[in-house]
Structure formats: structure tokens, C-alpha cells
Amino acid sequence: MEYIGRFAPSPTGPLHFGSLVVALASYLDARKHNGQWLLRIEDLDPPRESHSAPAEIMRQLTAFGLQWDGEALFQSTRLDTYSKNLQLLQNARLLFPCTCKRQPGPYKGACRHKSFSDVAEPYAVRVLTKDQRIQFDDLIYGKQYSFPDQEVGDFVVRRKDGLHAYQLAVIVDDAFQGITHVIRGSDLLDSTPRQILLAQYLALSVPTYGHIPVVLGKDGHKLSKQSHAMPVDTDRPLAVLRQALQTLGQAPQRAATTVSSLLRQATKAWDLARVPRESTYYSA
Numbered sequence: 001m002e003y004i005g006r007f008a009p010s011p012t013g014p015l016h017f018g019s020l021v022v023a024l025a026s027y028l029d030a031r032k033h034n035g036q037w038l039l040r041i042e043d044l045d046p047p048r049e050s051h052s053a054p055a056e057i058m059r060q061l062t063a064f065g066l067q068w069d070g071e072a073l074f075q076s077t078r079l080d081t082y083s084k085n086l087q088l089l090q091n092a093r094l095l096f097p098c099t100c101k102r103q104p105g106p107y108k109g110a111c112r113h114k115s116f117s118d119v120a121e122p123y124a125v126r127v128l129t130k131d132q133r134i135q136f137d138d139l140i141y142g143k144q145y146s147f148p149d150q151e152v153g154d155f156v157v158r159r160k161d162g163l164h165a166y167q168l169a170v171i172v173d174d175a176f177q178g179i180t181h182v183i184r185g186s187d188l189l190d191s192t193p194r195q196i197l198l199a200q201y202l203a204l205s206v207p208t209y210g211h212i213p214v215v216l217g218k219d220g221h222k223l224s225k226q227s228h229a230m231p232v233d234t235d236r237p238l239a240v241l242r243q244a245l246q247t248l249g250q251a252p253q254r255a256a257t258t259v260s261s262l263l264r265q266a267t268k269a270w271d272l273a274r275v276p277r278e279s280t281y282y283s284a
């Protein structure tokens with residue numbers, strides 16, 4: 001079977017150690033299966049992005065030897081496609097406009113009865129959820145069950161500011177790029193059922209998922225660009241790659257003397273079953 005994997009960073013800043021771990025895991029899993037490894041820049045949210053981030057992310061990946069196949073796909077070039085998919089959902093009467101203020105907890109359906117002709121912009125667009133169980137078999141966390149209607153409720157597919165929501169764009173593009181395997185951070189584990197539900201509504205293919213435990217900072221929070229985690233140090237690629245391999249439960253390949261030989265050996269030895277399910281802590 002053909003394998004197509006991908007790494008899909010949001011260009012809000014340079015890669016930090018946690019995002020490098022995810023990139024490395026998806027790269028090694030793809031290469032282990034003689035698969036392709038694609039790069040998709042998820043530049044859907046200009047206010048949160050930095051103009052220099054895409055080039056900087058590519059420079060960092062290259063410094064770590066993580067060479068993607070083909071050209072990177074930028075989500076900002078795909079807005080028409082997202083709109084078309086919204087139209088398909090609309091044709092199936094699965095969308096409604098929502099003018100509610102942001103509230104904690106699952107959406108309770110206050111605007112379900114509203115129609116687009118009744119409501120003036122700005123509004124968010126939500127997709128209906130039904131009394132339906134979504135299940136998938138995660139490569140790391142095993143069988144997952146979810147009831148999106150109870151856990152999140154009808155969710156946003158186009159934001160009040162007019163931007164397309166991540167959940168929609170990601171599943172449309174995974175299908176468009178023929179992605180068969182999504183290896184990504186466990187912070188997205190609870191987004192997966194929403195993406196599978198959208199794939200069902202839009203008759204898109206659903207990839208196999210594997211979620212890598214997120215790397216936590218010393219404060220116990222996920223390393224993230226928002227928490228100003230340091231960019232990964234591209235001056236010491238071998239040392240950083242070894243640390244990332246250890247985080248992933250893999251041998252650090254101490255004998256390797258170049259980035260390319262380290263990656264080759266790490267690919268040969270890659271064993272997804274050894275990735276720990278618990279989060280690990282990072283200290284530089």
C-alpha cells in the first residue's frame with residue numbers, strides 16, 4: 001500500500017523542540033514505509049502568523065535533514081476549495097449561522113434554527129453534529145471513541161472573522177494531498193473526531209492517525225510558540241536529533257556522525273510501538 005505522510009505546521013513562529021519531535025516522528029514513519037513525506041504550511045490565520053515563519057521553518061527542517069517531497073502546499077492558496085466544501089455542506093443543509101458570544105463547554109445549539117437569510121454578518125458558521133459515535137484506531141493511543149454532539153456540539157467551520165476553521169481545512173487538504181497517515185501531536189487527539197465527521201459529510205477519505213505525546217516544558221504546559229518556547233538550535237543538529245529520538249523512545253544513534261547517516265539509521269530502527277504514551281518533559 002502506498003504511504004503518504006505530512007507535516008503541517010502553522011507558521012506562527014519558528015519550530016521549537018516539541019514541533020521538531022512531531023516532524024521527526026512523521027518523517028521517520030513515512031520513510032520507514034518507503035512513503036512520501038509532504039510539507040503543508042497551515043497559513044489560515046494571518047493575524048497569528050509571522051511573515052518570516054514559513055521560510056524559517058523550511059530552513060530549520062533542512063538543517064535537520066528533514067527533506068520533504070515536492071513543493072510545500074500553502075493553505076492560503078486553497079481558500080476557494082474550502083469555500084466550495086462549505087457550499088457542499090450547505091447544500092446538504094448541515095450548516096447554520098451562529099451569532100453567539102464565545103462560551104465555555106459544548107455548544108448547545110442556540111442558533112440551530114437560524115437560516116443565512118435571517119442573520120446579518122458577522123456570524124460564525126457551524127456544522128451540525130448528530131447523535132453519532134465516531135471511532136478510530138490510533139496507532140499510539142489505540143481505539144478511540146467519541147460523541148462529537150455531546151463533547152463539542154455543533155462546531156465552527158468558518159469563523160466570525162470570515163476565516164476558515166482549521167478543522168475544515170485540515171481534512172479537506174489531507175484528502176486533497178492523498179495523505180494516508182497523519183502523525184501529529186496528541187494535543188490534536190480530540191480534534192480528530194471532528195475531522196472524521198467532516199470527512200464523512202464530504203465523502204472524503206480518512207487517513208490513519210497516530211498521535212505523539214506532546215512535549216511539556218518545565219512548567220508542565222505544552223511547549224508552544226505561544227508560551228515562547230525557544231526555537232530549536234540548528235547549530236547542533238545531531239545533538240538535537242538525538243534528544244528528539246530519545247523523546248520518541250528510540251535509540252539515539254550515537255555512532256552516527258552526520259545528519260543524513262543518523263536519519264538513515266533512525267529510519268531503519270524506527271519503531272512506533274516504542275513511542276511512550278506519556279508526555280515527556282523537555283529541558284534544554
Ligand code: GLU
Nearest residue numbers: 008009010042170184188
Ligand atoms: N497546523 C497544526 C498545528 O501546527 C497542525 C495540524 C495537523 O497536524 O493536523 O498545530
Ligand code: ZN
Nearest residue numbers: 098099100111
Ligand atoms: Zn449560536
